[in-house]
Amino acid sequence: MPKLKITPHQPRTLVWWFARRHNIDFNPPYQRKGRLWSDQDKGFLIDSIINGFDIPKLYLADFQYGRSKLNEKSLAYSIIDGKQRLETVFDFFEGNLTLNTDFVFRNDPGLRLGGLGLKDLRTAYPFVAEEFENFNFDIMSVYAEDENDINELFVRLNRSKPLTGAEVRNAISGPVTELIRRLTEHTIFDESIRFSTKRAGDQNAAAKILLFEYEDKPVSTKKSVLDNFAKGESVDRKKLDRSRLELSARRVLDTLNEMEEAFLPNDILLSSAGLFPVYYWLVRAVRPEYQDDIRPFLIWFEMERKKHRDDQKDLGPEAVVDQQFARYDTLNRSTNDAISHRGRFEILKAAFQAYLDERYDMTSALSFRD
Structure with a gap:
């Protein structure tokens, strides 16, 4: 197997990923700290998902390819890029986040859904909840044998994002x-x-x-x-x-x-x-x-x-x-x-x-x- 391999992950719904959330390492060494987004930012992501807008790719180290010395926590996956997005999705599943007050459901703009959580949607508007739960992120599986390759991938993926100097240095092995x-x-x-x-x-x-x-x-x-x-x-x-x-x-x-x-x-x-x-x-x-x-x-x-x-x-x-x-x-x-x-x-x-x-x-x- 090549030292670095990046392939599309099999399409899975958000429900599927939520059920496996405890099998994902959210804090590998190269990652920036989580919880950077405001509730407004998070709500905007949920809005985009429900309304069917395209979401940028996520990258996960996929340890199901085989044994890897990088898999220190013995979990199936490790976040490389997309931590804030997955944290936001799981927050919505767990009831820690609601739709922004100005949310508009494009398929039926007359519905007043602002401020509702996923539990509310399941009860009163199950067809809207399904739009969220059955959404598929575009996820890329990454296999690497060397931490330097993952660190390099992380820096390259975030090259156009406003990373601080400390965040970039955190991806330098040594x-x-x-x-x-x-x-x-x-x-x-x-x-x-x-x-x-x-x-x-x-x-x-x-x-x-x-x-x-x-x-x-x-x-x-x-x-x-x-x-x-x-x-x-x-x-x-x-x-x-x-x-x-x-x-x-x-x-x-x-x-x-x-x-x-x-x-x-x-x-x-x-x-x-x-x-x-x-x-x-x-x-x-x-x-x-x-x-x-x-x-x-x-x-x-x-x-x-x-x-x-x-x-x-x-x-x-x-x-x-x-x-x-x-x-x-x-x-x-x-x-x-x-x-x-x-x-x-x-x-x-x-x-x-x-x-x-x-x-x-x-x-x-x-x-x-x-």
């Missing part, structure tokens, strides 16, 4: 991608951060701090740099050292554990993905005995920074300019530049030491690790 996925399993990404993870925002943040650790300093986290990192290259374009990379990941996990202690669940301080790497590097630098002071300091710093911005806006030229806040705001406009990462960290570091000096009447910089 140790960096695997470590990034492992890091995002840390509870800080589930419980503490507030920035969105729907478009792989957590993986993007994890990639940045892993790169920081590997380089042992804040560096540029622009897309091209992170792409090269995922492909196995350091900032200076040298091949990554696997042992050093593994050690860097362990250090990241240690610091994330400290961050989990320093920040609250759903912490407002972790609302910005652009600040997360800087806060990470600050926590990494602070001695354990002062970890409890990090959050109160950052709350104070952000309140003072906001007050400074408000003064600049309200008082204009008469406002007193605080250089640390002014520079921090300037650096915060380019969150992926190496200068921005390092500059914001140095400002926070100096401000934190001053904060401790005043609070504990300290006279020397003993709050940071060597």
